[in-house]
Amino acid sequence: MNGFFDIPSDLQSSYPGLIGLHLREALLPVAAGLLLALPVAQLCVRVRWLYAPVLGVTTVLYAIPSLAFFVVLIDYTGQSELTVMIPLAVYSLVVLVPAIVDGVRSVPQETLAAATAMGFGPVRRYLQVQLPIAVPAILAGLRVATVSSISLVSVGALIGNQGALGNLLADAQKYDRPELAVNSVLTTAVLAILCDALLVLLRVLLTPWMPRGTRGTRGRPKSAAGEALR
Numbered sequence: 001m002n003g004f005f006d007i008p009s010d011l012q013s014s015y016p017g018l019i020g021l022h023l024r025e026a027l028l029p030v031a032a033g034l035l036l037a038l039p040v041a042q043l044c045v046r047v048r049w050l051y052a053p054v055l056g057v058t059t060v061l062y063a064i065p066s067l068a069f070f071v072v073l074i075d076y077t078g079q080s081e082l083t084v085m086i087p088l089a090v091y092s093l094v095v096l097v098p099a100i101v102d103g104v105r106s107v108p109q110e111t112l113a114a115a116t117a118m119g120f121g122p123v124r125r126y127l128q129v130q131l132p133i134a135v136p137a138i139l140a141g142l143r144v145a146t147v148s149s150i151s152l153v154s155v156g157a158l159i160g161n162q163g164a165l166g167n168l169l170a171d172a173q174k175y176d177r178p179e180l181a182v183n184s185v186l187t188t189a190v191l192a193i194l195c196d197a198l199l200v201l202l203r204v205l206l207t208p209w210m211p212r213g214t215r216g217t218r219g220r221p222k223s224a225a226g227e228a229l230r
Helices: 015-046 048-063 066-077 081-105 109-117 122-133 135-159 164-174 178-206 220-228
Strands: none
Touching (some): 015 048, 015 081, 015 135, 015 178, 048 081, 066 081, 066 135, 081 135, 135 164, 164 178
16 A cells, blocks of 8 residues: 555646546536436437437547547647536536436326426426426436546546546556556546445435335336326
């Protein structure tokens, strides 16, 4: 463990500082992707023919390597955190749009009809009925986006020490200190696991109607609808 937490001075940050930087570069893009995905997904739900082209475009964007994004962005945003976070926000958007669309479309028609009969307008119905019932699907997509973003931040080390914990990988080779690479990999993995566990806990808190443990799933849609309409 000698030197495991001894961060080289060229990174201009302590070990906790690198963790904070890593979380900022990873989670802010996920939050931005979620904010963008919500209206885009709702538009795809309301205008059904739009979903196929949107899904096609997002699939193409997801296939673009992050380095290609860096090459395009670096002339405009320079060697900055923004150059790393913009591609991560795009990747999060790509993951979250299908998850939200599938979740919202899974809401039973009788639930929507009941909400309409109670005087819910389109916006209120979306916010208070469709989104709450779609929470499990949305959080499933959010878990994928979050873990992917945490792992991809390290690629930023290729554009001027913007990879947070990933910078330790470059310094491990530069200073012949393999313990720095181990530190980077283990810490990134622990952060991903902890964030994923927090999202699972959030799902449990937001969906009290869902079955716990080994209880059956029969009757779940009706319970979810009832909770959402309260």
